[in-house]
Amino acid sequence: MRVWKLRNDWDVLRPGVYRQMLSFDENIMLMIVKIHPGACVPKHSHSNLQTGVVIKGKLLFRTDRGEMEISEGWSYYIEPNESHEVYNTTDREAVALDIFMPKRDDYTPYTRPPDVSL
Amino acid sequence: MRVWKLRNDWDVLRPGVYRQMLSFDENIMLMIVKIHPGACVPKHSHSNLQTGVVIKGKLLFRTDRGEMEISEGWSYYIEPNESHEVYNTTDREAVALDIFMPKRDDYTPYTRPPDVSL
Numbered sequence: 065m066r067v068w069k070l071r072n073d074w075d076v077l078r079p080g081v082y083r084q085m086l087s088f089d090e091n092i093m094l095m096i097v098k099i100h101p102g103a104c105v106p107k108h109s110h111s112n113l114q115t116g117v118v119i120k121g122k123l124l125f126r127t128d129r130g131e132m133e134i135s136e137g138w139s140y141y142i143e144p145n146e147s148h149e150v151y152n153t154t155d156r157e158a159v160a161l162d163i164f165m166p167k168r169d170d171y172t173p174y175t176r177p178p179d180v181s182l
Numbered sequence: 183m184r185v186w187k188l189r190n191d192w193d194v195l196r197p198g199v200y201r202q203m204l205s206f207d208e209n210i211m212l213m214i215v216k217i218h219p220g221a222c223v224p225k226h227s228h229s230n231l232q233t234g235v236v237i238k239g240k241l242l243f244r245t246d247r248g249e250m251e252i253s254e255g256w257s258y259y260i261e262p263n264e265s266h267e268v269y270n271t272t273d274r275e276a277v278a279l280d281i282f283m284p285k286r287d288d289y290t291p292y293t294r295p296p297d298v299s300l
Binding site for chain 2: 065066067068069070086087089091092094096113115117119125127129130131132134135136137138139140141142143146148161163165178180182
């Protein structure tokens with residue numbers, strides 16, 4: 065078993081958007097993302113499948129087909145190459161766990177080795 | 183995009199252990215697990231890779247190589263066929279998001295279609 069701890073230092077992905085890379089291998093990559101009130105991840109797409117869960121708060125997800133507010137504990141599934149954008153339109157911090165398959169090569173430089181290997 | 187909502191009805195996996203299946207496809211399966219104080223998931227293994235994140239509280243993970251308390255926001259990575267057991271030794275509820283690759287055939291009957299497809 066390998067374990068990645070959450071640290072106090074978050075990467076700044078964009079203004080008001082912070083992330084930490086967690087467990088990963090060639091096929092999967094976990095990333096925790098913290099989005100401050102009013103902040104957003106603008107429209108983008110990637111060939112990786114993206115699924116995940118809103119861990120805290122609420123986030124508005126928008127695709128070319130519509131938009132939806134996703135609450136704590138709900139999961140989302142975004143097809144490869146499906147455009148999406150994410151907004152925190154609330155007045156409190158939101159946190160999501162993003163899961164990419166396979167791992168995103170553009171995020172690989174930000175991964176870190178496990179903190180503990182048993 | 184597809185969305186699975188969190189419901190008020192949880193499957194009882196074992197005494198004090200509750201789960202809901204979330205997003206999935208052939209290659210990946212997300213499951214949210216709630217473990218009451220004193221409850222556990224006894225030692226088991228499966229051919230699926232299992233990774234995940236503790237979303238709330240703390241959980242003690244034990245493998246044949248040792249044990250470790252995993253805190254909120256930390257992620258774990260359990261190799262295929264690696265024996266593991268999980269305990270909530272605290273006095274408060276703990277919640278984890280488990281991710282299986284590929285999807286677990288034994289859990290497939292408990293999945294549900296997405297609540298929303300955009």
